[in-house]
Amino acid sequence: MSSKVRCGIIGLGIMGKEGGQVLQLVEEAEVVALAEPIETTMQEALNIFEGAKPYSDYNEMLKHENLDIVYVATPDIYHRDPVIASLKAGVNVLVEKPMTTSQVDAEEIVKVVRETGKKLQVSFNHRWLSAYYHIKEMIDEGKLGEPIIGYARKNNPISVPTTMLASWALKSSPAWFMSSHDIDLMTWWFNAAPVEVYAKGIKRKLKELKGWDTWDGIQSLVTYDKGQFATFEAAWIYPTSSPYLPDSFMEVIGTEGTTHIDRQREAIDHIGQENFNCPRTFLGSKVFGKWQGAYPASVQSFVDAVINDTKSHVDEIAGLKSTAILDAIHKSLELGKPIDIKYGIDF
Protein backbone atom coordinates (compact mmCIF):
# COMPACT_ATOMS: atom_id res chain seq x y z
CA MET A 1 0.00 0.00 0.00
CA SER A 2 1.81 3.14 -1.17
CA SER A 3 -0.25 6.09 0.17
CA LYS A 4 -1.71 6.43 3.66
CA VAL A 5 -4.42 4.07 4.89
CA ARG A 6 -7.72 5.93 4.38
CA CYS A 7 -9.97 5.72 7.44
CA GLY A 8 -13.60 6.61 8.04
CA ILE A 9 -15.39 6.77 11.40
CA ILE A 10 -19.04 5.84 11.98
CA GLY A 11 -20.44 7.35 15.20
CA LEU A 12 -18.62 10.42 16.54
CA GLY A 13 -19.62 10.31 20.22
CA ILE A 14 -17.11 9.88 23.05
CA MET A 15 -15.27 6.88 21.59
CA GLY A 16 -15.55 7.94 17.94
CA LYS A 17 -13.76 11.18 18.79
CA GLU A 18 -11.23 9.59 21.17
CA GLY A 19 -10.52 6.44 19.15
CA GLY A 20 -10.45 8.52 15.98
CA GLN A 21 -7.70 10.70 17.43
CA VAL A 22 -5.72 7.60 18.37
CA LEU A 23 -6.21 6.32 14.81
CA GLN A 24 -5.10 9.65 13.41
CA LEU A 25 -1.85 9.40 15.38
CA VAL A 26 -0.91 6.20 13.58
CA GLU A 27 1.73 7.38 11.14
CA GLU A 28 0.49 5.24 8.25
CA ALA A 29 -3.20 6.25 8.66
CA GLU A 30 -5.35 9.31 7.99
CA VAL A 31 -8.97 10.03 8.95
CA VAL A 32 -10.63 11.23 5.76
CA ALA A 33 -14.38 10.82 6.34
CA LEU A 34 -16.92 10.91 9.18
CA ALA A 35 -20.50 9.62 9.46
CA GLU A 36 -22.73 10.91 12.25
CA PRO A 37 -26.46 11.80 12.15
CA ILE A 38 -26.44 14.44 14.93
CA GLU A 39 -25.33 17.79 13.51
CA THR A 40 -23.90 19.28 16.70
CA THR A 41 -21.88 16.12 17.34
CA MET A 42 -20.58 16.25 13.78
CA GLN A 43 -19.51 19.86 14.27
CA GLU A 44 -17.50 18.91 17.37
CA ALA A 45 -15.86 16.12 15.38
CA LEU A 46 -15.04 18.39 12.44
CA ASN A 47 -13.16 20.68 14.82
CA ILE A 48 -10.95 17.72 15.68
CA PHE A 49 -10.65 16.00 12.29
CA GLU A 50 -10.01 19.02 10.12
CA GLY A 51 -10.45 18.36 6.42
CA ALA A 52 -12.40 15.12 6.90
CA LYS A 53 -15.54 14.86 4.77
CA PRO A 54 -18.79 14.81 6.79
CA TYR A 55 -21.74 12.50 6.01
CA SER A 56 -25.01 12.19 7.91
CA ASP A 57 -25.54 8.70 6.45
CA TYR A 58 -22.74 6.11 6.60
CA ASN A 59 -24.04 4.39 3.44
CA GLU A 60 -23.29 7.58 1.51
CA MET A 61 -19.80 7.69 3.01
CA LEU A 62 -19.17 4.07 1.98
CA LYS A 63 -20.47 4.82 -1.53
CA HIS A 64 -18.38 7.93 -2.18
CA GLU A 65 -15.13 7.37 -0.26
CA ASN A 66 -12.53 4.83 -1.19
CA LEU A 67 -11.78 3.67 2.35
CA ASP A 68 -9.34 1.06 3.65
CA ILE A 69 -10.62 1.01 7.26
CA VAL A 70 -13.85 2.00 8.97
CA TYR A 71 -13.92 2.47 12.75
CA VAL A 72 -17.46 1.69 14.01
CA ALA A 73 -18.13 3.50 17.30
CA THR A 74 -21.92 3.58 17.42
CA PRO A 75 -23.75 2.45 20.61
CA ASP A 76 -23.57 -1.31 21.31
CA ILE A 77 -26.97 -2.15 19.82
CA TYR A 78 -26.17 -0.35 16.55
CA HIS A 79 -22.92 -2.12 15.58
CA ARG A 80 -24.35 -4.81 13.28
CA ASP A 81 -25.65 -2.78 10.32
CA PRO A 82 -22.67 -0.41 9.81
CA VAL A 83 -20.22 -3.31 10.25
CA ILE A 84 -21.97 -5.43 7.62
CA ALA A 85 -22.42 -2.48 5.23
CA SER A 86 -18.72 -1.59 5.53
CA LEU A 87 -17.52 -5.16 4.92
CA LYS A 88 -19.84 -5.48 1.92
CA ALA A 89 -18.44 -2.20 0.57
CA GLY A 90 -15.00 -3.87 0.64
CA VAL A 91 -13.69 -2.04 3.73
CA ASN A 92 -11.80 -3.53 6.71
CA VAL A 93 -13.55 -2.90 10.04
CA LEU A 94 -12.36 -1.92 13.50
CA VAL A 95 -15.48 -2.22 15.68
CA GLU A 96 -15.91 -1.12 19.26
CA LYS A 97 -16.61 -3.85 21.76
CA PRO A 98 -18.88 -5.78 22.08
CA MET A 99 -18.98 -6.84 18.41
CA THR A 100 -22.79 -7.04 18.69
CA THR A 101 -25.32 -7.55 21.48
CA SER A 102 -26.84 -10.77 20.09
CA GLN A 103 -25.23 -14.04 19.06
CA VAL A 104 -27.40 -14.18 15.93
CA ASP A 105 -26.02 -10.84 14.73
CA ALA A 106 -22.46 -11.88 15.61
CA GLU A 107 -22.79 -15.02 13.49
CA GLU A 108 -24.14 -12.94 10.61
CA ILE A 109 -21.01 -10.77 10.81
CA VAL A 110 -18.75 -13.86 10.82
CA LYS A 111 -20.47 -15.04 7.61
CA VAL A 112 -19.98 -11.65 5.92
CA VAL A 113 -16.30 -11.51 6.94
CA ARG A 114 -15.86 -14.95 5.34
CA GLU A 115 -17.75 -13.96 2.17
CA THR A 116 -15.88 -10.70 1.67
CA GLY A 117 -12.41 -11.76 2.86
CA LYS A 118 -12.06 -8.42 4.68
CA LYS A 119 -10.40 -8.07 8.09
CA LEU A 120 -12.21 -7.26 11.31
CA GLN A 121 -10.87 -6.38 14.74
CA VAL A 122 -13.01 -5.94 17.85
CA SER A 123 -11.64 -3.23 20.18
CA PHE A 124 -10.79 -5.55 23.04
CA ASN A 125 -7.66 -3.48 23.60
CA HIS A 126 -6.79 -5.10 26.98
CA ARG A 127 -5.09 -7.91 25.02
CA TRP A 128 -2.28 -5.40 24.30
CA LEU A 129 -1.64 -4.73 28.01
CA SER A 130 1.70 -6.43 28.61
CA ALA A 131 0.63 -8.19 31.85
CA TYR A 132 -2.45 -9.79 30.24
CA TYR A 133 -0.40 -10.75 27.19
CA HIS A 134 2.26 -12.30 29.44
CA ILE A 135 -0.39 -14.53 31.08
CA LYS A 136 -1.47 -15.68 27.60
CA GLU A 137 2.17 -16.58 26.83
CA MET A 138 2.58 -18.45 30.15
CA ILE A 139 -0.55 -20.48 29.44
CA ASP A 140 0.46 -21.22 25.83
CA GLU A 141 3.92 -22.32 27.04
CA GLY A 142 2.24 -24.77 29.45
CA LYS A 143 3.47 -23.04 32.61
CA LEU A 144 0.05 -23.50 34.28
CA GLY A 145 -0.65 -26.94 32.79
CA GLU A 146 -4.24 -26.93 31.57
CA PRO A 147 -6.19 -23.83 32.68
CA ILE A 148 -9.37 -25.19 34.27
CA ILE A 149 -10.82 -22.58 36.66
CA GLY A 150 -11.01 -18.80 36.23
CA TYR A 151 -12.28 -15.86 38.23
CA ALA A 152 -12.58 -12.23 37.18
CA ARG A 153 -13.88 -9.22 39.10
CA LYS A 154 -14.51 -5.75 37.81
CA ASN A 155 -16.45 -3.57 40.28
CA ASN A 156 -17.10 0.15 40.24
CA PRO A 157 -18.36 2.88 42.57
CA ILE A 158 -22.05 3.76 42.32
CA SER A 159 -21.12 7.07 40.67
CA VAL A 160 -20.45 5.08 37.48
CA PRO A 161 -24.13 4.17 36.81
CA THR A 162 -25.61 7.24 38.53
CA THR A 163 -23.35 9.97 37.11
CA MET A 164 -21.02 8.76 34.38
CA LEU A 165 -23.62 6.64 32.53
CA ALA A 166 -26.75 8.28 33.91
CA SER A 167 -28.36 8.62 30.48
CA TRP A 168 -27.98 4.96 29.50
CA ALA A 169 -27.24 2.89 32.66
CA LEU A 170 -30.80 1.54 32.46
CA LYS A 171 -30.16 0.19 28.96
CA SER A 172 -26.85 -1.39 29.94
CA SER A 173 -25.82 -3.70 32.79
CA PRO A 174 -22.71 -4.26 34.93
CA ALA A 175 -21.91 -7.31 32.76
CA TRP A 176 -22.14 -5.42 29.46
CA PHE A 177 -20.27 -2.41 30.78
CA MET A 178 -17.62 -4.01 32.99
CA SER A 179 -17.22 -7.76 32.32
CA SER A 180 -16.82 -7.68 28.55
CA HIS A 181 -13.01 -7.18 28.52
CA ASP A 182 -12.57 -9.85 31.25
CA ILE A 183 -14.73 -12.27 29.25
CA ASP A 184 -12.64 -11.72 26.14
CA LEU A 185 -9.35 -12.13 28.07
CA MET A 186 -10.40 -15.33 29.88
CA THR A 187 -11.80 -16.91 26.70
CA TRP A 188 -8.57 -16.02 24.86
CA TRP A 189 -6.43 -17.43 27.69
CA PHE A 190 -8.49 -20.65 27.84
CA ASN A 191 -8.46 -20.88 24.02
CA ALA A 192 -11.87 -22.54 24.26
CA ALA A 193 -15.48 -22.13 23.17
CA PRO A 194 -18.13 -21.24 25.77
CA VAL A 195 -20.99 -23.78 25.90
CA GLU A 196 -23.11 -22.90 28.96
CA VAL A 197 -23.84 -19.84 31.10
CA TYR A 198 -25.61 -19.51 34.44
CA ALA A 199 -25.96 -15.98 35.82
CA LYS A 200 -27.38 -14.51 39.03
CA GLY A 201 -28.06 -10.83 39.57
CA ILE A 202 -29.63 -8.64 42.23
CA LYS A 203 -31.63 -5.40 42.03
CA ARG A 204 -31.74 -3.64 45.41
CA LYS A 205 -29.49 -0.61 45.92
CA LEU A 206 -30.15 1.23 42.64
CA LYS A 207 -33.84 0.47 42.97
CA GLU A 208 -33.93 1.98 46.51
CA LEU A 209 -31.74 4.94 45.60
CA LYS A 210 -33.02 5.89 42.13
CA GLY A 211 -36.07 3.71 41.54
CA TRP A 212 -34.14 2.11 38.66
CA ASP A 213 -34.99 -1.38 37.49
CA THR A 214 -31.36 -2.28 36.88
CA TRP A 215 -28.86 -4.80 38.23
CA ASP A 216 -26.63 -3.81 41.17
CA GLY A 217 -24.33 -6.69 40.42
CA ILE A 218 -24.08 -9.92 38.43
CA GLN A 219 -22.08 -13.11 38.85
CA SER A 220 -21.92 -15.42 35.85
CA LEU A 221 -20.57 -18.94 35.71
CA VAL A 222 -19.39 -19.79 32.19
CA THR A 223 -18.56 -23.38 31.21
CA TYR A 224 -16.25 -24.04 28.24
CA ASP A 225 -16.14 -26.99 25.85
CA LYS A 226 -13.78 -29.20 27.87
CA GLY A 227 -15.53 -28.63 31.21
CA GLN A 228 -13.29 -25.69 32.26
CA PHE A 229 -15.22 -22.88 33.89
CA ALA A 230 -14.86 -19.24 34.93
CA THR A 231 -16.83 -16.85 37.12
CA PHE A 232 -17.25 -13.23 36.09
CA GLU A 233 -18.31 -10.69 38.72
CA ALA A 234 -19.42 -7.16 37.96
CA ALA A 235 -21.05 -4.83 40.49
CA TRP A 236 -21.43 -1.05 40.37
CA ILE A 237 -22.60 -0.13 43.86
CA TYR A 238 -19.30 0.40 45.74
CA PRO A 239 -19.43 3.61 47.84
CA THR A 240 -18.23 6.68 45.97
CA SER A 241 -15.25 6.80 48.35
CA SER A 242 -13.76 3.82 46.49
CA PRO A 243 -10.35 4.85 45.08
CA TYR A 244 -10.55 2.16 42.40
CA LEU A 245 -12.07 2.82 39.00
CA PRO A 246 -12.57 -0.09 38.67
CA ASP A 247 -11.56 -2.60 41.34
CA SER A 248 -10.17 -5.22 38.97
CA PHE A 249 -8.71 -8.68 39.58
CA MET A 250 -8.29 -11.86 37.52
CA GLU A 251 -7.16 -15.37 38.37
CA VAL A 252 -6.51 -18.58 36.45
CA ILE A 253 -6.02 -21.92 38.17
CA GLY A 254 -4.36 -24.57 36.04
CA THR A 255 -3.51 -28.22 36.60
CA GLU A 256 0.17 -27.29 37.12
CA GLY A 257 0.10 -23.72 38.38
CA THR A 258 -1.92 -20.61 39.05
CA THR A 259 -1.68 -16.91 38.30
CA HIS A 260 -3.32 -13.72 39.60
CA ILE A 261 -3.37 -10.22 38.22
CA ASP A 262 -4.42 -7.42 40.53
CA ARG A 263 -5.30 -4.14 38.80
CA GLN A 264 -6.99 -2.41 41.73
CA ARG A 265 -4.22 0.14 41.37
CA GLU A 266 -1.76 0.65 38.55
CA ALA A 267 1.36 1.61 40.47
CA ILE A 268 0.25 5.11 41.50
CA ASP A 269 -1.37 6.18 44.80
CA HIS A 270 -2.60 9.74 45.07
CA ILE A 271 -3.27 10.89 48.63
CA GLY A 272 -4.89 14.31 48.43
CA GLN A 273 -6.39 16.65 51.05
CA GLU A 274 -9.92 15.43 50.36
CA ASN A 275 -9.51 12.01 48.83
CA PHE A 276 -7.37 9.04 47.98
CA ASN A 277 -7.36 7.60 44.48
CA CYS A 278 -5.33 5.40 42.17
CA PRO A 279 -4.96 6.97 38.72
CA ARG A 280 -4.76 4.51 35.84
CA THR A 281 -2.32 4.90 32.99
CA PHE A 282 -1.60 1.46 31.52
CA LEU A 283 -4.35 1.29 28.88
CA GLY A 284 -3.64 4.68 27.41
CA SER A 285 -2.03 7.93 28.47
CA LYS A 286 0.05 10.67 26.89
CA VAL A 287 3.81 10.56 27.55
CA PHE A 288 5.66 13.69 26.35
CA GLY A 289 2.53 14.49 24.35
CA LYS A 290 2.33 11.10 22.58
CA TRP A 291 -0.28 8.42 23.26
CA GLN A 292 1.16 5.23 24.71
CA GLY A 293 -0.31 2.05 26.16
CA ALA A 294 -2.50 -0.86 25.21
CA TYR A 295 -5.20 1.20 23.50
CA PRO A 296 -3.02 2.95 20.89
CA ALA A 297 -1.06 -0.29 20.43
CA SER A 298 -4.28 -2.14 19.53
CA VAL A 299 -5.19 0.48 16.92
CA GLN A 300 -1.67 0.46 15.43
CA SER A 301 -1.84 -3.34 15.32
CA PHE A 302 -4.99 -3.31 13.17
CA VAL A 303 -3.52 -0.77 10.74
CA ASP A 304 -0.41 -3.00 10.50
CA ALA A 305 -2.61 -6.05 9.83
CA VAL A 306 -4.34 -4.22 6.98
CA ILE A 307 -1.08 -2.91 5.47
CA ASN A 308 0.81 -6.21 5.76
CA ASP A 309 -2.20 -8.47 5.15
CA THR A 310 -1.65 -10.30 8.43
CA LYS A 311 -4.08 -11.71 10.98
CA SER A 312 -6.26 -9.50 13.16
CA HIS A 313 -5.44 -10.27 16.80
CA VAL A 314 -9.09 -10.00 17.98
CA ASP A 315 -10.99 -11.39 15.05
CA GLU A 316 -14.67 -12.05 14.36
CA ILE A 317 -14.60 -15.44 16.15
CA ALA A 318 -13.29 -13.78 19.31
CA GLY A 319 -16.08 -11.22 18.90
CA LEU A 320 -18.64 -14.01 18.47
CA LYS A 321 -17.51 -15.91 21.59
CA SER A 322 -17.69 -12.90 23.91
CA THR A 323 -21.03 -11.77 22.49
CA ALA A 324 -22.39 -15.33 22.86
CA ILE A 325 -21.44 -15.29 26.57
CA LEU A 326 -22.88 -11.82 27.21
CA ASP A 327 -26.08 -12.60 25.32
CA ALA A 328 -26.49 -15.84 27.32
CA ILE A 329 -25.77 -14.04 30.65
CA HIS A 330 -28.72 -11.73 30.05
CA LYS A 331 -30.98 -14.57 28.90
CA SER A 332 -30.02 -16.53 32.02
CA LEU A 333 -30.81 -13.54 34.26
CA GLU A 334 -34.19 -13.16 32.58
CA LEU A 335 -35.14 -16.84 32.71
CA GLY A 336 -33.41 -17.73 36.00
CA LYS A 337 -31.77 -20.86 34.62
CA PRO A 338 -28.59 -22.02 32.82
CA ILE A 339 -28.46 -21.32 29.08
CA ASP A 340 -26.77 -23.65 26.56
CA ILE A 341 -24.81 -21.87 23.84
CA LYS A 342 -25.35 -23.52 20.45
CA TYR A 343 -23.48 -22.23 17.40
CA GLY A 344 -25.01 -21.81 13.95
CA ILE A 345 -21.58 -21.73 12.25
CA ASP A 346 -18.37 -23.78 12.34
CA PHE A 347 -15.12 -22.38 13.67
Ligand SMILES: NC(=O)c1ccc[n+]([C@@H]2O[C@H](COP(=O)([O-])OP(=O)(O)OC[C@H]3O[C@@H](n4cnc5c(N)ncnc54)[C@H](O)[C@@H]3O)[C@@H](O)[C@H]2O)c1
Ligand atom coordinates in the same frame (compact mmCIF):
# COMPACT_ATOMS: atom_id res chain seq x y z
N1 LIG B 1 -13.01 -0.31 23.96
C1 LIG B 1 -13.37 0.24 25.10
O1 LIG B 1 -12.71 0.07 26.12
C2 LIG B 1 -14.64 1.08 25.16
C3 LIG B 1 -14.81 2.04 26.15
C4 LIG B 1 -15.99 2.79 26.17
C5 LIG B 1 -16.98 2.55 25.22
N2 LIG B 1 -16.80 1.58 24.27
C6 LIG B 1 -17.82 1.31 23.24
O2 LIG B 1 -17.77 2.32 22.23
C7 LIG B 1 -19.06 2.44 21.59
C8 LIG B 1 -19.47 3.90 21.56
O3 LIG B 1 -19.61 4.36 22.88
P1 LIG B 1 -19.69 5.94 23.20
O4 LIG B 1 -19.57 6.06 24.67
O5 LIG B 1 -18.79 6.68 22.30
O6 LIG B 1 -21.22 6.26 22.77
P2 LIG B 1 -21.83 7.69 22.40
O7 LIG B 1 -23.29 7.56 22.66
O8 LIG B 1 -21.05 8.79 23.04
O9 LIG B 1 -21.59 7.82 20.81
C9 LIG B 1 -22.24 7.05 19.84
C10 LIG B 1 -22.43 7.91 18.60
O10 LIG B 1 -22.93 7.12 17.54
C11 LIG B 1 -23.86 7.91 16.82
N3 LIG B 1 -24.73 7.06 15.99
C12 LIG B 1 -25.80 6.33 16.36
N4 LIG B 1 -26.33 5.67 15.30
C13 LIG B 1 -25.54 6.00 14.24
C14 LIG B 1 -25.56 5.64 12.86
N5 LIG B 1 -26.48 4.82 12.37
N6 LIG B 1 -24.61 6.17 12.06
C15 LIG B 1 -23.65 6.99 12.53
N7 LIG B 1 -23.60 7.36 13.85
C16 LIG B 1 -24.52 6.87 14.68
C17 LIG B 1 -24.59 8.68 17.88
O11 LIG B 1 -25.28 9.80 17.34
C18 LIG B 1 -23.46 9.06 18.81
O12 LIG B 1 -22.87 10.30 18.45
C19 LIG B 1 -20.00 1.54 22.40
O13 LIG B 1 -20.14 0.33 21.74
C20 LIG B 1 -19.26 1.37 23.73
O14 LIG B 1 -19.60 0.17 24.42
C21 LIG B 1 -15.63 0.88 24.23
